Each structure stands twice: as C-alpha cells, then as structure tokens.
Amino acid sequence: MSVKVGIPRALLYYYYYPLWKDFFESLGCEVVLSDKSNKGILDSGIKNTVDEACLPVKLAFGHVKNLADKPVDYIFIPRLVSVAYKEYICPKFLGFPDMARQNIVGLPAVIDTTISFMRKRHNVDQAYKQLGKKFSGNPIKVRQAYHKGLRALAKYNQLLLKGHLPEEAMSIMYDRSAKASQVKPCGDLNIAIIGHPYNIYDPYISMNIIKRLQSMGVVVVTPDHLSEDEVRHQAGRLPKKLFWTLGQRMIGAGYHYAESEDIDGIIHIAAFGCGPDSMTGELIERNIRGSTKLPFLNLTLDEHTGEAGVITRLEAFLDMVRWKNSPKKQFIS
Numbered sequence: 001m002s003v004k005v006g007i008p009r010a011l012l013y014y015y016y017y018p019l020w021k022d023f024f025e026s027l028g029c030e031v032v033l034s035d036k037s038n039k040g041i042l043d044s045g046i047k048n049t050v051d052e053a054c055l056p057v058k059l060a061f062g063h064v065k066n067l068a069d070k071p072v073d074y075i076f077i078p079r080l081v082s083v084a085y086k087e088y089i090c091p092k093f094l095g096f097p098d099m100a101r102q103n104i105v106g107l108p109a110v111i112d113t114t115i116s117f118m119r120k121r122h123n124v125d126q127a128y129k130q131l132g133k134k135f136s137g138n139p140i141k142v143r144q145a146y147h148k149g150l151r152a153l154a155k156y157n158q159l160l161l162k163g164h165l166p167e168e169a170m171s172i173m174y175d176r177s178a179k180a181s182q183v184k185p186c187g188d189l190n191i192a193i194i195g196h197p198y199n200i201y202d203p204y205i206s207m208n209i210i211k212r213l214q215s216m217g218v219v220v221v222t223p224d225h226l227s228e229d230e231v232r233h234q235a236g237r238l239p240k241k242l243f244w245t246l247g248q249r250m251i252g253a254g255y256h257y258a259e260s261e262d263i264d265g266i267i268h269i270a271a272f273g274c275g276p277d278s279m280t281g282e283l284i285e286r287n288i289r290g291s292t293k294l295p296f297l298n299l300t301l302d303e304h305t306g307e308a309g310v311i312t313r314l315e316a317f318l319d320m321v322r323w324k325n326s327p328k329k330q331f332i333s
Contacts, residue, residue, distance in 0.1 A: 004030045006033075007032070008063035012198070016153065022149040023132075026149070028135065037062075038204055045057075045060065055274075055302050060198075077110050079115065080093040081116035085119075087118075088245070090244070129142055161225065163221075185214050187216075187219045188217050189217065191213060191220055192220075195269030199270075226252070231248065233252070234256045235252035237255060238283070255284070263294065264325060273302070295320055
C-alpha cells in the first residue's frame with residue numbers, strides 16, 4: 001500500500017501543486033488533496049486557528065483539518081520562507097506548520113520542508129533531495145522525481161501564460177477525460193483581477209468572482225497571465241524594491257494592466273487583516289488615479305463578507321465601466 005501524502009488546497013497550492021504532485025507520485029506516494037473550500041472547512045479553520053489570523057490562513061487551517069480527518073499518513077505543509085532571491089513570503093506562511101501542530105489535535109505527521117531562495121537556489125534543490133530521502137533511498141530516483149516536478153511546473157506556468165486559469169490548466173494536465181476548453185472566453189469588457197492566488201482563485205472565499213464576471217460578459221485576466229520578467233519590470237518602477245514577492249506580483253501586474261489599452265477596469269481583491277494587501281492596493285490605486293482614468297474597484301474579503309453586497313458592487317462597477325465606454329457618454333461629455 002502506497003504512502004498517502006495530503007496537500008492542503010490552500011495558500012500557494014495554486015502556484016506549486018503540479019511540482020508537488022509529480023514529485024511525490026514519482027516517488028510512489030499517493031497524493032490526497034483536501035476537499036474544495038466550503039463553509040464547513042472555513043468554520044473548522046476559524047475554530048482551530050489563532051484569533052489574529054487573516055482569512056487565507058484561517059481557510060488553510062480548515063484544509064489541514066480536512067486532511068487530518070481523511071486520513072493520510074503525512075500532511076505536506078512546506079515552511080515557505082522565500083520563493084525568490086533576497087525576497088520573503090508572508091511570515092505567517094513561515095510559521096504555519098508550527099501553528100497547525102500547536103492548534104489542531106490529532107494531526108498526522110507533518111512534512112515541513114523549508115523552502116528558501118533567500119540566499120541561493122541551491123538551498124531549495126537540497127531541500128527537495130532531503131525530502132525525497134523520506135520516501136526513497138535511491139538518490140537518482142529522488143533527483144528524477146524532482147526534475148519531473150519542475151517540468152510539470154514549467155508546463156503549468158506556460159498554460160497560465162496562454163490565458164488559462166489554474167483549475168483549467170490542471171484539468172488540461174491531469175484530467176484526460178475533461179474536455180478543457182481551448183477557446184478563450186468572449187465578452188465586451190476586459191477586466192484585470194489583482195490579488196493573491198489563494199484569494200482570487202478559491203471559489204468559496206472569493207464568492208466565485210471570476211465565474212460571476214465571466215457570466216456578466218467579462219474576459220478576466222490576472223497577474224498569472226503575465227511573465228515573471230514583465231511583472232518584475234513594472235514593479236521595478238517603485239522607488240524602492242519591495243521584499244515581498246507576492247506584493248511585487250500584485251503591483252507589477254497592476255501597473256502593467258493600468259497601461260494596457262485593451263483593459264477596461266481593474267479589481268483589486270484583498271483579505272481583511274492582511275498588512276501587505278493594504279499597502280499594495282493603495283500603491284496600485286494611486287498609480288491609476290495619478291496616470292489614468294481607468295475604473296478601479298477595491299474589494300476586501302473576510303469570513304463575514306456578504307455575497308449579495310459583493311454582487312451588487314460588481315454589477316455597479318461593470319455598469320459604470322460600460323457607461324464610460326459607451327459612445328453616447330463620450331458625445332455628452
């Protein structure tokens with residue numbers, strides 16, 4: 001019987017799942033995902049977490065508890081310190097494995113491999129080699145598993161650059177029975193959604209905002225549809241480099257889309273209680289107000305956010321964008 005490794009469908013799942021899945025499966029493990037987010041998972045997370053946690057961390061606690069109840073042999077909760085040279089990830093990610101151990105009763109063994117590009121990439125390669133030793137004594141097999149994971153991640157990122165959303169890209173890669181649409185959605189508006197992947201792609205906590213917008217005739221683009229070089233080039237316009245990698249992605253994408261002639265509006269999604277979100281949102285909005293007349297909407301989510309209120313704001317925002325674009329309005333002005 002193969003060893004079952006649980007992976008929470010939370011935090012940087014939307015960035016690195018293909019790497020983790022192919023790595024563990026190449027070593028003979030069975031990868032078990034937590035269920036898709038729902039009210040029960042969020043309520044469980046709120047019950048098991050600390051009071052000052054932000055919404056994404058509360059949800060991540062719920063996903064870890066969901067895996068603990070399945071059961072699995074291990075839960076993979078990497079200690080994410082840095083995913084780029086001399087940059088950091090939110091410190092709550094760094095401490096998340098310890099918080100999970102401390103707060104969730106009956107947790108299976110936690111694999112908390114440290115991922116840190118802070119000083120050099122070699123550290124991450126070594127981290128995966130050490131992780132692989134837990135499941136195989138053959139260093140060649142471990143190395144092959146790691147490189148297979150990297151190839152899967154590269155393929156996944158290419159699909160995102162072609163305009164697919166994460167779940168679509170994963171369906172194309174892993175669900176052979178799924179007829180993933182290769183046709184780009186159509187609509188009369190192009191709206192950029194700027195936010196962290198765990199906020200904008202999780203259908204439950206985002207209240208399915210991407211699908212809602214698409215059903216309203218909107219073509220949605222996100223930071224993950226842009227190349228790393230473009231995002232960093234745009235973020236480099238700041239007078240001082242941000243040391244938050246995810247914050248750089250948000251600002252770089254916001255600046256890029258603000259200058260794009262085919263973008264009709266920008267929606268920034270932040271999580272209540274997230275300090276970096278409050279700063280990046282402000283920087284993006286100031287840039288738009290100062291250099292363009294592009295419509296901008298800021299949405300802050302928490303566990304109490306009412307769905308009706310979000311829908312109303314989206315509808316009002318799109319009405320305003322369509323009115324702004326209408327030839328009749330241009331004639332009146």
